[in-house]
Amino acid sequence: MDIINNLLSHPLVVSTPVMWIIFAVIVFTILFLDLFVFHKKSEEPSFRGSLGACIGYMIIALLFGLFVIYEKGLDTGMLFYTGYLVEFSLSMDNIFVISLIFTSLSVPGKYQHRVLFWGILGAIVMRAIMILLGESLVSNFHWVLYVFSVFLIYTGAHMLLVKEKEENLMDSPIFRFVEKRFHVTRTLHGEHFFVKQNGRHYITPLFFALLVIELMDVIFAVDSIPAIFLITQDLFVVYTSNIFAILGLRSLYFLLAAAVNRFVYLKPALAVILIFIGCKIFFPYLGFKVEPWQSLIVTFALLGSGIVCSLLKTQKTVKN
Numbered sequence: 001m002d003i004i005n006n007l008l009s010h011p012l013v014v015s016t017p018v019m020w021i022i023f024a025v026i027v028f029t030i031l032f033l034d035l036f037v038f039h040k041k042s043e044e045p046s047f048r049g050s051l052g053a054c055i056g057y058m059i060i061a062l063l064f065g066l067f068v069i070y071e072k073g074l075d076t077g078m079l080f081y082t083g084y085l086v087e088f089s090l091s092m093d094n095i096f097v098i099s100l101i102f103t104s105l106s107v108p109g110k111y112q113h114r115v116l117f118w119g120i121l122g123a124i125v126m127r128a129i130m131i132l133l134g135e136s137l138v139s140n141f142h143w144v145l146y147v148f149s150v151f152l153i154y155t156g157a158h159m160l161l162v163k164e165k166e167e168n169l170m171d172s173p174i175f176r177f178v179e180k181r182f183h184v185t186r187t188l189h190g191e192h193f194f195v196k197q198n199g200r201h202y203i204t205p206l207f208f209a210l211l212v213i214e215l216m217d218v219i220f221a222v223d224s225i226p227a228i229f230l231i232t233q234d235l236f237v238v239y240t241s242n243i244f245a246i247l248g249l250r251s252l253y254f255l256l257a258a259a260v261n262r263f264v265y266l267k268p269a270l271a272v273i274l275i276f277i278g279c280k281i282f283f284p285y286l287g288f289k290v291e292p293w294q295s296l297i298v299t300f301a302l303l304g305s306g307i308v309c310s311l312l313k314t315q316k317t318v319k320n
Contacts, residue, residue: 016236019071023240026060027124030247034117050254057248064244068237079232082296083241086231086277089270089303090224091249097216098253105205109254111191115206116250119213126218127225127242134225135235145281148226152278159271184208227277231295264313269306273299 061084069077102112137144185195185202193207228238276298280290290298 016071019067019236022067023064023236023243026064027243027247030057030060031117031121050251053251054248054255057244057251061244061248064240068240072234072236076232076234076237078296079234080237080241082299083228083231083237084244085296085299085303086227086273087224087242087245088248089273089299090220090227091245091252095249095253098213101209101212101216105209107188107206107209111188111206113250113254114191115210115213116253119210119217120246120250122210122214123217123246124243126214127221127246128239130218130221130225131235131239131242134229135233135238139233145230148230149278149281152226152230152274156271156274156278159267159274227274230277230281265306265310269302273302276302 065077065080065084068080098116101107102115107115183200183202185197185204188205191206192204193210195202195204224242225238228241232238277295280295283290
């Protein structure tokens with residue numbers, strides 16, 4: 001409750017109540033339409049529908065950025081677009097993990113949207129808490145930005161140099177931990193997160209998938225939140241760019257899940273983006289400063305290069 005009161009009493013929140021209200025209405029409307037209009041039934045989203053939804057989310061974020069420019073100026077708008085692009089590109093890395101989770105737990109495509117919908121609701125709340133804590137740290141201890149920078153540089157270097165191992169989630173420590181403390185069934189029961197058998201309530205693999213996705217989002221947020229704070233300390237821009245990136249994650253997942261293995265250079269591109277953002281705070285000591293529009297161009301160029309190079313490489317592999 002104290003966290004919520006602190007957020008509501010924050011000077012930035014008080015100074016821009018209309019912007020926060022408009023943002024809340026947009027997010028609520030998107031989630032309402034998603035749950036009660038477009039996906040009332042459990043069915044696997046089509047490629048065409050996912051493409052349309054992905055483009056739609058991008059257009060909404062683009063228009064919201066224009067709204068930010070109108071209300072807070074061009075530089076702040078450029079920071080919003082940069083933040084959104086960085087968070088969106090980092091969320092693309094989540095697709096690899098989400099694909100692994102669903103594959104490992106044998107979750108059918110028609111139930112995956114339900115898991116991701118509730119996962120995003122949880123992410124909206126968790127990001128608010130983590131961003132508020134991060135903002136409090138930055139406001140009271142400005143030197144923590146240098147800690148964020150070093151952490152991002154290390155994370156980017158680790159992504160470039162260390163190859164991650166795939167693991168069967170049914171044999172993972174987290175599954176064994178949950179299995180020892182709760183009643184767990186390894187069999188899916190439709191779209192249900194819980195099922196009652198012999199007078200006991202059991203956790204289904206669908207809920208375990210949701211649990212792991214929420215945990216992974218927290219872990220990814222440890223990378224993405226320092227990144228956005230190194231771009232801007234404007235709490236409104238930090239939070240809104242995060243949420244718009246997360247909202248588009250589901251449609252992006254269903255759009256790219258089938259071809260996720262084709263993006264072989266995406267992770268290296270994301271790693272270089274993290275290193276670039278981590279190094280930005282040290283550039284003024286070298287005699288130059290990166291402007292918001294320059295940061296946006298570099299981020300877009302790195303992400304685009306990773307995607308294009310990946311498609312070219314895998315296209316050659318397929319032909320051969």
